[in-house]
Amino acid sequence: MxxxxxxxxxxxxxxxxxxxxxxxxxxxxxxxVLLVLATFYISSPTVPRVMAILVAVVGxxxxxxxxxxxxxxxxYGGLALVLLGxxxxxxxxxxxxQRGFAFGPGTAPRLFAIILAGLGAAITLVGMFSxxxxxxxxxxxxxALVIFAISLFAALIRPFGLVIAxxxxxxxxxxxxxxxxxxxxxxxxxxxxxxCVLLFVYLLNLPFQLWPQANAPQLLLNQxxxxxxxxxLLLQKLVPGLK
Amino acid sequence: MSELLSNLALxxxxxxxxxxxxxxxxxxxxxxxxxxxxxxxxxxxxxxLLPITFGLPPVGALIMLAGIYYGAQYGGSTTxxxxxxxxxxxxxxxxxxxHQMARQGRAGxxxxxxxxxxxxxxxxxxxLVAALGAPLTSLALLFGPAEYFSLMVxxxxxxxxxxxxxxxxxxxxxxxxxxxxxxxxxxxxxxxRMTFDIAELxxxxxxxxxxxxxxxxxxxIRNLELPSESRDIVSSKVTGLMPTRKDLIDSSGAIxxxxxxxxxxxxxxxxxxxxxxxxxxxxxxxxxxxxxxFGKGAIEGxxxxxxxNNAAAQTAFIxxxxxxxxxxxxxxxxxxxxxxxxxxxxxQVMTKQPELFWGMIASMWLGNLMLxxxxxxxxxxxxxxxxxxxxxxxxxxxxxxxxxxxxxxxSPTDVMISAMYGVxxxxxxxxxxxxxxxxxxxxxxxxxxxxxxxxMLIARGDATVFFTRPISxxxxxxxxxxxxxxxxxxxxxxxxxxxxx
Numbered sequence: 084m085x086x087x088x089x090x091x092x093x094x095x096x097x098x099x100x101x102x103x104x105x106x107x108x109x110x111x112x113x114x115x116v117l118l119v120l121a122t123f124y125i126s127s128p129t130v131p132r133v134m135a136i137l138v139a140v141v142g143x144x145x146x147x148x149x150x151x152x153x154x155x156x157x158x159y160g161g162l163a164l165v166l167l168g169x170x171x172x173x174x175x176x177x178x179x180x181q182r183g184f185a186f187g188p189g190t191a192p193r194l195f196a197i198i199l200a201g202l203g204a205a206i207t208l209v210g211m212f213s214x215x216x217x218x219x220x221x222x223x224x225x226x227a228l229v230i231f232a233i234s235l236f237a238a239l240i241r242p243f244g245l246v247i248a249x250x251x252x253x254x255x256x257x258x259x260x261x262x263x264x265x266x267x268x269x270x271x272x273x274x275x276x277x278x279c280v281l282l283f284v285y286l287l288n289l290p291f292q293l294w295p296q297a298n299a300p301q302l303l304l305n306q307x308x309x310x311x312x313x314x315x316l317l318l319q320k321l322v323p324g325l326k
Numbered sequence: 327m328s329e330l331l332s333n334l335a336l337x338x339x340x341x342x343x344x345x346x347x348x349x350x351x352x353x354x355x356x357x358x359x360x361x362x363x364x365x366x367x368x369x370x371x372x373x374x375l376l377p378i379t380f381g382l383p384p385v386g387a388l389i390m391l392a393g394i395y396y397g398a399q400y401g402g403s404t405t406x407x408x409x410x411x412x413x414x415x416x417x418x419x420x421x422x423x424x425h426q427m428a429r430q431g432r433a434g435x436x437x438x439x440x441x442x443x444x445x446x447x448x449x450x451x452x453x454l455v456a457a458l459g460a461p462l463t464s465l466a467l468l469f470g471p472a473e474y475f476s477l478m479v480x481x482x483x484x485x486x487x488x489x490x491x492x493x494x495x496x497x498x499x500x501x502x503x504x505x506x507x508x509x510x511x512x513x514x515x516x517x518x519r520m521t522f523d524i525a526e527l528x529x530x531x532x533x534x535x536x537x538x539x540x541x542x543x544x545x546x547i548r549n550l551e552l553p554s555e556s557r558d559i560v561s562s563k564v565t566g567l568m569p570t571r572k573d574l575i576d577s578s579g580a581i582x583x584x585x586x587x588x589x590x591x592x593x594x595x596x597x598x599x600x601x602x603x604x605x606x607x608x609x610x611x612x613x614x615x616x617x618x619x620f621g622k623g624a625i626e627g628x629x630x631x632x633x634x635n636n637a638a639a640q641t642a643f644i645x646x647x648x649x650x651x652x653x654x655x656x657x658x659x660x661x662x663x664x665x666x667x668x669x670x671x672x673x674q675v676m677t678k679q680p681e682l683f684w685g686m687i688a689s690m691w692l693g694n695l696m697l698x699x700x701x702x703x704x705x706x707x708x709x710x711x712x713x714x715x716x717x718x719x720x721x722x723x724x725x726x727x728x729x730x731x732x733x734x735x736x737s738p739t740d741v742m743i744s745a746m747y748g749v750x751x752x753x754x755x756x757x758x759x760x761x762x763x764x765x766x767x768x769x770x771x772x773x774x775x776x777x778x779x780x781x782m783l784i785a786r787g788d789a790t791v792f793f794t795r796p797i798s799x800x801x802x803x804x805x806x807x808x809x810x811x812x813x814x815x816x817x818x819x820x821x822x823x824x825x826x827x
Contacts, residue, residue, distance in 0.1 A: 216758070221756065229748065257720075271718050275722055
């Protein structure tokens with residue numbers, strides 16, 4: 084619990100290198116500015132706009148080196164939660180609020196979003212004024228390959244069927260590990276695919292399509308086209324006047 | 327007393343026959359095997375295996391269903407312990423200490439204690455159901471929306487207190503989970519809330535998607551960063567498959583307390599069972615002589631929640647069958663199956679269809695027994711699975727998770743959402759936030775909001791109703807007390823710092 088948590092009272096605190104500050108501050112500033120812009124499209128924008136502007140100011144302060152960041156983990160974690168809270172307020176802005184003593188659909192989300200933003204601010208303050216651990220480096224290769232493998236599965240499963248989707252997802256994800264060996268991986272992928280097919284399709288009788296459909300590449304392209312269309316529609320809604 | 331015995335005798339007479347026992351065994355085996363696959367949660371397991379029971383006679387079908395149910399639950403616990411992926415809401419707490427025990431080579435002990443604790447709790451709860459069924463229903467009816475809301479608040483405070491790290495961060499995580507649970511359709515108006523008109527989000531984000539992403543994918547991404555020696559799930563030698571005598575003695579108290587807590591909370595329709603597991607965990611942590619052991623492989627941390635949620639699962643049959651209110655999706659499936667086979671929930675079910683009702687209760691007990699019989703020998707098999715080198719294990723987990731998630735709704739979007747939550751989980755790990763409170767907030771969010779709104783409506787906007795109604799006020803008082811107790815060490819430390827300076 085809390086007794087073993089005050090991190091690194093003992094760890095020597097090294098000042099954050101300027102590149103970390105720049106990167107962190109830049110991300111915070113950009114996101115909060117985007118949120119400020121988003122508030123122009125909602126009704127009752129005052130509260131989220133003020134909050135987002137405050138965070139943007141803090142972001143600029145980080146870049147300028149005016150804001151002390153003694154506990155980066157907590158500091159940036161707290162700011163991210165504040166931004167999430169602001170985002171939730173903006174997202175639920177169009178929902179009707181309280182009518183008399185009946186809660187509307189929007190009351191609870193806004194209530195919890197404000198509480199979250201408050202807690203995020205508290206955590207940020209802790210990160211500002213007391214020493215804390217640095218954020219470990221984010222690795223790129225492992226996470227990117229795993230996420231790519233999962234996305235590949237999602238994209239391929241309908242047009243190309245279970246066998247190909249499973250096999251490729253297995254191979255791609257295994258490359259995320261530095262210790263992969265090609266022959267072993269190819270065989271293991273085949274074994275796993277066979278196993279999954281036996282289990283899910285034959286044993287459990289789940290309705291999976293095993294092999295590619297006749298017009299598989301076309302379907303795949305259609306999926307992406309649908310995705311882009313939906314994203315575009317979304318953007319259109321957020322930024323009226325975009326054609 | 328004689329009524330109790332005659333009811334149980336009726337039930338067992340109906341349930342015990344060679345064919346039925348065989349069905350139960352089969353159900354438990356299949357349920358465990360499917361439930362153990364990471365990515366296949368308890369709901370998915372039961373949904374997949376339900377059709378197997380359709381061709382059987384009613385009693386046989388119900389008994390097989392009971393076996394499948396327990397198998398699925400235990401399979402979910404097995405996955406929690408072995409690979410830190412919770413199969414359903416009640417398994418989240420098992421992950422905390424169970425997986426740590428697995429890392430220390432004590433997976434066998436963890437799994438065995440879970441089975442034994444569950445069985446003990448199931449026995450006690452069955453007797454309770456038989457003895458106190460009718461009066462307990464009236465107790466459950468005392469709980470109005472205000473009481474439910476306060477109970478949920480207490481449950482969330484439990485979720486906060488059981489976190490290892492900073493209390494403020496845990497509360498923030500609970501809030502995040504609550505916020506995320508509000509994405510979807512509004513309860514009363516059906517309006518889309520925060521869905522941005524994405525069709526797949528109309529039913530909410532989905533517990534499985536978040537759990538797989540944050541616990542499964544994020545953990546894999548995290549593990550890939552670590553040097554290869556510390557990646558294998560079991561880093562030290564596996565020390566024996568059975569719990570030692572010391573383990574059994576240590577966990578006996580936890581099992582007893584978990585059973586009591588679970589039996590009480592399971593009676594509440596609509597959510598008592600979920601809270602039971604983390605209430606038991608928090609309780610154990612609070613009264614333990616050395617609370618810092620929790621989260622690092624304390625056996626009480628596995629025994630208590632497993633016993634509690636099994637006891638709650640049994641006593642949940644009381645409101646389930648008398649009031650017709652299933653506490654969660656799993657029980658809803660069971661109700662559906664029961665209705666198909668002729669048991670119609672309602673206040674009269676205990677008196678008008680006693681053979682089916684007591685047969686159901688008895689078959690649940692039988693399922694519980696089968697579980698222990700099958701799984702204690704199988705523990706060795708599960709532990710051997712951990713020895714697979716991580717570079718081959720993690721792609722298998724990813725693939726199972728993807729297939730499992732896809733199979734729920736045949737929707738690639740669900741898989742993508744899980745991928746996004748994998749990234750979120752990775753971020754949480756980097757910033758030292760804990761995922762378990764977030765998940766628990768997500769599960770309790772809809773119930774909490776519904777009861778909050780209902781209570782406010784009934785009280786005509788008077789917020790003090792939560793404090794003036796006795797049960798509700800009592801529950802809130804306990805929550806505040808717990809919160810203060812949790813924050814106290816932090817306050818004390820701050821005061822010491824100020825003092826020193």
